[in-house]
Amino acid sequence: MRRTRPLKAALFATVATFIAPAAFAQTAATPAPPAPAAPAAAPDAPAQPQTVAYWMNNAQTPDVRAKQALAAMTLDEKLTLVTGFADGGGLDKVSDDVVSPAIKADVAAHAIKGAAGYVPGIDRLRIPAQWQTDASIGVRVEGLPRTALPSSLATAASFDPTISEAGGKMIGWEARNSGFNMMLAGGANLAREPRNGRNFEYVGEDPYLAGQMAGALIRGIESNHIASTMKHFAVNDQESLRTTVDDQISEKAMRQSDLLAFEMAMEQGNPLSVMCSYNLVGGAWACENEYLLKSTLKQQWDFKGFVMSDWGAVHSTDKAANAGLDQLTGLPCCGDHISHFGPDLKAAVAAGTVSQARLDDMVERILYAMFASGSYDEPVKADDSKIDFKTDGDIAQTAVENSLVLLKNTGNLLPLTGVKSVAVIGSHADKGVLSGGGSSSVTPVGGNPVTDGPTSWPGPVRYLPSSPVDALKAELPNATIGYTSGDDIAAAAAAAKASDVAIVFVNKWNGEGFDARLELDGNQDALVAAVVAANPKTIVVVESGGAVLMPWADKTPAILEAFYPGARGGPAIARILTGKVNPSGHLPITFPASDAQLARAEVPGFGQKDDSAMVKVDYNVDGAAIGYKWYDVKNYKPLFAFGHGLSYTTFQVSKLKATLDGGDLVVSGIVTNTGATQGKAVAQVYLSPHDWKAAGWEAPKRLVAFQKVDLAPGASAPFSQRVDSRLLATYNTATQGWVVADGQYRVMLGTASDELPQKTDVTLHATTWGDAKQ
Ligand code: BGC
Numbered sequence: 137m138r139r140t141r142p143l144k145a146a147l148f149a150t151v152a153t154f155i156a157p158a159a160f161a162q163t164a165a166t167p168a169p170p171a172p173a174a175p176a177a178a179p180d181a182p183a184q185p186q187t188v189a190y191w192m193n194n195a196q197t198p199d200v201r202a203k204q205a206l207a208a209m210t211l212d213e214k215l216t217l218v219t220g221f222a223d224g225g226g227l228d229k230v231s232d233d234v235v236s237p238a239i240k241a242d243v244a245a246h247a248i249k250g251a252a253g254y255v256p257g258i259d260r261l262r263i264p265a266q267w268q269t270d271a272s273i274g275v276r277v278e279g280l281p282r283t284a285l286p287s288s289l290a291t292a293a294s295f296d297p298t299i300s301e302a303g304g305k306m307i308g309w310e311a312r313n314s315g316f317n318m319m320l321a322g323g324a325n326l327a328r329e330p331r332n333g334r335n336f337e338y339v340g341e342d343p344y345l346a347g348q349m350a351g352a353l354i355r356g357i358e359s360n361h362i363a364s365t366m367k368h369f370a371v372n373d374q375e376s377l378r379t380t381v382d383d384q385i386s387e388k389a390m391r392q393s394d395l396l397a398f399e400m401a402m403e404q405g406n407p408l409s410v411m412c413s414y415n416l417v418g419g420a421w422a423c424e425n426e427y428l429l430k431s432t433l434k435q436q437w438d439f440k441g442f443v444m445s446d447w448g449a450v451h452s453t454d455k456a457a458n459a460g461l462d463q464l465t466g467l468p469c470c471g472d473h474i475s476h477f478g479p480d481l482k483a484a485v486a487a488g489t490v491s492q493a494r495l496d497d498m499v500e501r502i503l504y505a506m507f508a509s510g511s512y513d514e515p516v517k518a519d520d521s522k523i524d525f526k527t528d529g530d531i532a533q534t535a536v537e538n539s540l541v542l543l544k545n546t547g548n549l550l551p552l553t554g555v556k557s558v559a560v561i562g563s564h565a566d567k568g569v570l571s572g573g574g575s576s577s578v579t580p581v582g583g584n585p586v587t588d589g590p591t592s593w594p595g596p597v598r599y600l601p602s603s604p605v606d607a608l609k610a611e612l613p614n615a616t617i618g619y620t621s622g623d624d625i626a627a628a629a630a631a632a633k634a635s636d637v638a639i640v641f642v643n644k645w646n647g648e649g650f651d652a653r654l655e656l657d658g659n660q661d662a663l664v665a666a667v668v669a670a671n672p673k674t675i676v677v678v679e680s681g682g683a684v685l686m687p688w689a690d691k692t693p694a695i696l697e698a699f700y701p702g703a704r705g706g707p708a709i710a711r712i713l714t715g716k717v718n719p720s721g722h723l724p725i726t727f728p729a730s731d732a733q734l735a736r737a738e739v740p741g742f743g744q745k746d747d748s749a750m751v752k753v754d755y756n757v758d759g760a761a762i763g764y765k766w767y768d769v770k771n772y773k774p775l776f777a778f779g780h781g782l783s784y785t786t787f788q789v790s791k792l793k794a795t796l797d798g799g800d801l802v803v804s805g806i807v808t809n810t811g812a813t814q815g816k817a818v819a820q821v822y823l824s825p826h827d828w829k830a831a832g833w834e835a836p837k838r839l840v841a842f843q844k845v846d847l848a849p850g851a852s853a854p855f856s857q858r859v860d861s862r863l864l865a866t867y868n869t870a871t872q873g874w875v876v877a878d879g880q881y882r883v884m885l886g887t888a889s890d891e892l893p894q895k896t897d898v899t900l901h902a903t904t905w906g907d908a909k910q
Contacts (some may be wrong), residue, residue: 189262191507198507199440202500205261211482213258214499219477220255220268220444220465223247230468234475248518250278252320252447252575253465264506264515268365268465269316271576272323272337272353273702274307282310283528283703284571284578284600286536288323288353289682290699292339293721293781294538295818296844297352297404304356304364306531312360315518317511319357320411320575322366324350324401326394327682327725328373328755328762331651331739336572336681336700340724341763341778342839343396344863349724350397351404358406361510366401368413368446370394370428371755376651377741379449380750382416387427389759390417391867392834399437400860408441408505412461414449414746420459423449429460436872441508442501447575453480457490462498525581533704538816540701540712541721542782546693549673551715551784552637555615559631560605561667562622562660563641563679568599569698569705570679574648580703594647600703604641604677607710622663629670637673639713640664646681649746651739654685654731664688677709683727689775697723715784720816720844722781722888726763729775735766764889765835777890779820779839785811785849787887789819792894794883799903801864803840804856805885805894809847816846817887819855823864824882831877832866837884840864864900871904878902 190196191205206214216239221227224247227240239256246265247254253268270276273285285291285303294300304321311319325334327341339349350366357364371383371394385394401407410433412423422428423445433439442462448470450456456464456476464477484490506512542550552558563570567585571577574594582601589597609617620631622640632638642660646652655661665688668674675694678684679701689695696719698709711717728734735758741751761769764778792805803821821841825831841857864881865874880899886892 192262194513198504201507202503205263205503206496206500208261209258209499211485213261214495215478215482216256216258217263217502218463218481218495218498219467220253220266220463221247222253222447222466222469223249223251224254226468230474234478235467248277248315250280251316252276255463263503264317264512266318266506267316267516268318268320269311269314270320272321273576274578275310275314275316276576276578277314279579280314281579281581281583282314283307283525283532284580285532286539286702286705287336287572287681287700288339288349289327289336289724290539290701291535292345292349292724293541293699294535294844295345295722295842296538297348299535299538300349300352301356302531303535304353305359306356306528308357308360308362308364310523310528311357312362312516313519313522315516316362317506317509317516318363318365318409320365320367321357322350322354322364322401322405322407323368324366324397325368325370325372326397326762328394328758329651329736329739330683330725330728330734331654332373333375333646333650333652333681334574334648335725336646337576341726342724343393343400344839344860345724345842346397347400347404350401354401354405354407358408358509361514362516363408363441363505363509363511364405365409365411365444366398366405366407367411369410369433369443370398370413370422371417372413372415372422373755374651374739374753375649375746376739377744377746377749377751378649379414379746380416380748381741382419382750382752383755384418384752385755386759387869388867389756389834393760393762395432396862402437402439408509410439410441410443411446412443412449414446421449421451423461424452424456424459426459434460440501441505442498450476452476453484454489457481457484457494457498462501529581529703532702533708536701536705536708537711537717539699539721540708540719541697541723541780542712542719543695543697543776543780544689544693545782549637549694550675550713552612552713553715555612555636557616557635558608558612558618559635559638559671560608560617560619561628561631561638561640562663563643564599565603565641566605566619567603568601569604569701569709570643570645571598571600571700571702572646572681573597576648594649597645600705602704602706604706604709607706608713611710611714611716622660625659625663625666628663629666632667632671632674635671637675638667638671639675639677640667641677641679643678644680644684651742652681654683654728656684661687664692668692675713683725685728685730686775697721718784718813718815719781720783720818722779722818723776724778726767726774726778727776729773733767733770733772733774760834765838768836769834777888779818779887779889780891781818781888783815783817785809785813785815787815787817787847789885789887789894792883792885792896794896794898796898797858799901800861801840801859801898801900802856803859803883803885804854806852806854807845807847808852809849812849814846814848816844818842818844820886820888820892821857822884822889822892823859824884825877826880826882831879832875837889838863839889861903861905868904873904873906876900876903
């Protein structure tokens with residue numbers, strides 16, 4: 137539900153003084169705006185003369201204010217709001233006919249250097265500028281230290297939307313106090329392609345989990361009265377040839393997978409903007425894709441905010457504007473035709489190929505986002521003194537401590553107790569933890585402690601200064617903790633042999649703009665094998681963007697998946713390894729046993745630059761059967777299944793019940809901590825039609841409910857959830873609605889997709905709903 141901002145009487149009083157007609161006239165550089173239509177008088181609003189800028193009255197709804205501000209704008213002012221710039225770099229080379237000297241001067245004076253985007257405001261009408269910052273793990277301004285959350289994929293492993301929301305609240309606060317009123321955060325693309333270089337920026341392979349987690353992040357960010365941008369819409373599931381890859385996928389499959397994740401994230405988070413992606417879908421670029429932007433997002437989902445392009449993702453004027461793109465961003469980024477939404481749009485409106493009504497709608501949506509977010513009434517201001525890096529670091533630490541996934545723990549090697557000596561090996565664990573590359577990479581507080589990696593885009597390869605070795609020393613004060621780089625395998629094996637236990641850190645650097653194979657790079661597989669051979673008490677900690685292959689998994693007793701663990705990764709890893717924190721993360725993606733299990737032998741265009749060729753990619757191969765669904769269809773046994781995650785205690789699920797309440801499926805059960813340690817379990821409920829093919833499903837089962845519960849030893853907690861009906865249904869493209877097939881369904885409860893001991897059956901009756909709006 138769309139939130140309405142509370143009336144702030146005090147603030148309105150200040151504004152009312154400020155907009156006295158004399159002051160207004162004094163600052164007007166152009167003739168006074170046409171008097172807006174008199175607003176419906178709010179009961180407690182002071183009487184206003186006709187010349188007052190009514191949209192400043194925050195007693196009115198955002199819709200009304202947007203309409204009033206729009207009515208006061210000239211054509212050029214409207215065009216100003218629909219074109220965004222990067223940080224000002226390169227604009228001097230653009231002709232004045234395309235970007236006026238006044239706008240260039242504005243960008244030069246007000247854009248934040250090193251930030252993602254800037255859209256000039258309209259001083260005459262008191263419409264503020266839009267300051268846009270990346271991204272989902274924290275504020276990214278090159279060179280400006282800010283707090284980095286764990287990667288979004290890591291946070292998804294918490295299976296706890298409250299963790300995601302708290303993270304969003306923190307980074308949104310840092311954004312507001314860094315001078316930004318818009319955060320380009322809320323990545324909701326599904327991990328359809330495990331080799332996608334940006335999976336770490338997203339929230340896993342399941343639409344329901346992804347929708348909950350991305351939505352919660354957006355909700356947290358927007359609680360700071362700034363806007364958040366759900367992205368990259370849509371089916372932007374690989375980076376190779378990302379601007380020319382044409383995704384072929386049926387509407388039904390898309391609605392049940394990629395689009396369902398976005399739809400649910402939108403409902404949960406209420407983003408005020410959406411970023412369309414680089415790729416094509418069904419032959420049309422996402423930023424000029426009428427099906428995606430107009431029919432689905434705006435008409436069917438009733439999205440009220442605005443669509444901004446990804447940086448350099450616009451290829452036309454009329455087509456893009458008429459398909460639903462509202463703002464072209466990031467000029468002069470990426471070879472965009474600079475005038476698409478500048479002089480070309482002005483000409484198109486004059487010629488009638490883009491209607492005045494459509495331009496007005498574009499502008500009204502942008503204004504709506506400013507009013508609805510609250511950033512209009514509470515303008516942002518850079519103020520470092522308002523950022524408490526200690527508190528924000530603590531929030532990042534809570535997030536990661538709820539997210540790391542213990543994949544294996546044979547013989548209860550972990551937690552480490554009573555060890556006298558530990559050989560830590562590899563991945564610069566003496567200095568910090570790895571983070572992902574590209575536009576989401578945050579400049580860490582304390583600087584990058586490892587500066588010998590590649591620096592070119594999407595680099596620099598960044599470590600966050602949070603040393604696992606230092607943290608282990610703090611947690612195990614009586615043990616000798618040594619560090620060996622791992623470059624020399626023999627030396628690492630010798631160090632491991634001479635210690636009680638060995639901890640090998642391995643990593644995989646992923647980033648925007650490239651996909652990567654699932655093998656670890658360099659000598660890391662050989663390193664693990666040699667260390668495990670030298671000391672059977674070896675733990676492997678993996679810092680990776682997503683799934684990696686682990687040819688050594690069988691022989692390695694303990695494996696902790698840390699993904700990119702963020703600003704406090706070091707202490708979180710140490711506290712989990714030593715048992716101060718009981719691991720509770722569960723995999724939001726499947727870890728394949730081998731490449732042979734993937735839907736595509738190769739990423740189409742793998743390794744090619746993003747615009748070097750047009751290539752079609754057939755996503756109908758997997759369709760909506762992404763991740764664990766694909767493994768179920770194929771009957772493959774992965775290395776580690778979706779939802780898997782161990783704890784230092786044990787849990788039991790019981791009393792699973794499935795009932796129908798007014799046509800809704802309600803599932804409930806009990807989780808009990810049967811071990812001796814406090815711990816958090818994730819109850820997971822999956823649904824399976826008796827005959828999944830006859831029901832039209834993409835795969836035998838779907839995740840339909842999950843809940844994380846914190847339990848003392850011996851304690852039990854009940855849970856009960858109403859299942860979103862779309863998770864019971866298939867999408868009918870003829871009626872543009874959802875259909876539940878009549879029949880028997882199996883409900884399964886457990887703590888991983890491959891560990892579902894409780895089962896019960898329920899009969900669902902045929903239902904249809906949600907036919908398209910006319
Ligand atoms: C990325 C977006 C990002 C934008 C602005 C693009 O290259 O795909 O995710 O928000 O740049 O930095």
